[in-house]
Amino acid sequence: MSEIIEKTKSFVTELLSQSLDNKYLYHNLTHTRRVVKSTKEILDSLHLEVQESEPLILAAWLHDTGYTQGSTDHEEKSVSIAKEFLSKEGYDKKRTQEVLDLILATKRYHKPTNLKEEILRDADASHFAQNSYMETCELLREELALLNIAKYSQKDWLRTNIKMFEVEHDYKTEYAKEHWQPGKDKNLKKLKKEYKSIKTITKKEALKAKYKSESPDRGIQTLFRVTLRNHLTLSDIADTKANILLSVNAIIISLALSNLIPKLDNPSNQYLIVPTIIFVIFAVVSMILAVLATRPNVTSGEFTKEDVKNKKVNLLFFGNFHKMKLSEYEWAINELVKDKDYIYSSLTKDLYYLGLVLNRKYKILRWTYTIFIIGTVLSVIAFAVAFQMYGLHK
Numbered sequence: 001m002s003e004i005i006e007k008t009k010s011f012v013t014e015l016l017s018q019s020l021d022n023k024y025l026y027h028n029l030t031h032t033r034r035v036v037k038s039t040k041e042i043l044d045s046l047h048l049e050v051q052e053s054e055p056l057i058l059a060a061w062l063h064d065t066g067y068t069q070g071s072t073d074h075e076e077k078s079v080s081i082a083k084e085f086l087s088k089e090g091y092d093k094k095r096t097q098e099v100l101d102l103i104l105a106t107k108r109y110h111k112p113t114n115l116k117e118e119i120l121r122d123a124d125a126s127h128f129a130q131n132s133y134m135e136t137c138e139l140l141r142e143e144l145a146l147l148n149i150a151k152y153s154q155k156d157w158l159r160t161n162i163k164m165f166e167v168e169h170d171y172k173t174e175y176a177k178e179h180w181q182p183g184k185d186k187n188l189k190k191l192k193k194e195y196k197s198i199k200t201i202t203k204k205e206a207l208k209a210k211y212k213s214e215s216p217d218r219g220i221q222t223l224f225r226v227t228l229r230n231h232l233t234l235s236d237i238a239d240t241k242a243n244i245l246l247s248v249n250a251i252i253i254s255l256a257l258s259n260l261i262p263k264l265d266n267p268s269n270q271y272l273i274v275p276t277i278i279f280v281i282f283a284v285v286s287m288i289l290a291v292l293a294t295r296p297n298v299t300s301g302e303f304t305k306e307d308v309k310n311k312k313v314n315l316l317f318f319g320n321f322h323k324m325k326l327s328e329y330e331w332a333i334n335e336l337v338k339d340k341d342y343i344y345s346s347l348t349k350d351l352y353y354l355g356l357v358l359n360r361k362y363k364i365l366r367w368t369y370t371i372f373i374i375g376t377v378l379s380v381i382a383f384a385v386a387f388q389m390y391g392l393h394k
Helices: 003-019 029-046 050-062 065-069 074-088 093-104 115-124 133-146 154-168 174-179 181-214 218-265 267-294 305-309 326-338 340-393
Strands: none
Touching (some): 003 065, 029 050, 029 174, 050 093, 065 074, 074 093, 093 115, 133 154, 154 181, 267 340, 305 326, 326 340
16 A cells, blocks of 8 residues: 555544544445445456556545535535645645546536546445445434434435435446446345335325224213213113112012911901001012013114114114114114214214113112102001000000
8 A cells, every 4th residue: 555545544534533523424434434445346356557546545535524624515625625635745736636536526416437437436335235225324314314404204215215226326337337236236125125114104104094083083982982881880780779679579578478468367466467568568569660670671673774864773772673684784784884973873872862761760769769668667667556556455
């Protein structure tokens, strides 16, 4: 390695290490070293003389030094830095100019005019073929965002890279075409695969958002779910209370029939007739009311197509369809799910009629408990009076 190359290497390494903003995650010393290495790789395949290859290696080292002064027009800034450095080192003016021209050839849309420009441009894009390309290009995306140059979404960034690979860039040297193009093609496939994956996810998210906007609000869902559950819980409580009264009154009537009433045939027990009758009548009435509270209503179990079209039938209650054929009920349900308003209407009707049933149950239960209490109190009083009168007569 020539002395000027060694000095340039030391100069650039120190400059980029100490003066480059740490926001440059891609255009840094690592990138410069990669370009130098790739430049040498192509040059080794061409077996050029040192005098021919030296300006290329110098340009590879110096081409991004301008980033130490900002990203805008960094090629021109790199040229100024290179010119000043090579002049101080007493480098040949003609060859210095060649280095400067090569640095300017790294501009994005520059069309190479000779082999050396092609070599440097291919070396500058050698990372397109490397296995680490996906990670490397992500560093560039972050760098652009940190410098407030551009902010890309992952989808837009992938699309931009695909466009770069397919439209904007192509390798010029034979070495790059043979050794790097396959790697570039492989990375292009990765980019397309990831882009397709993101598009699929984006579509799913769009559909989910659309479905969410068209579906009932979560608050509405919670409202119907909680209210229906509360109605059913209250219905279960009412049935439990009615069953308790049924059991108690059944026991009372059984005891009266087996132990008390048979003794009334005896003339000495006639004073117990009135209290027993009061006791049994109130028990029977309480039992009848408890049965009425739990007795289900019988419904027709049928509906017509007109009822469905006019939204008059609640398809969520079994009593409205239990006599219908499966095919007719399936048709009706399909009509229901097509109409969000019909669904809300059906749920509302379900709540309303459940409320009416609960109102009936609890009214009857209230009367049942009231009659049971009155009957119990009157029976106890009647028995007490009867025993007292029997004692007096004695």
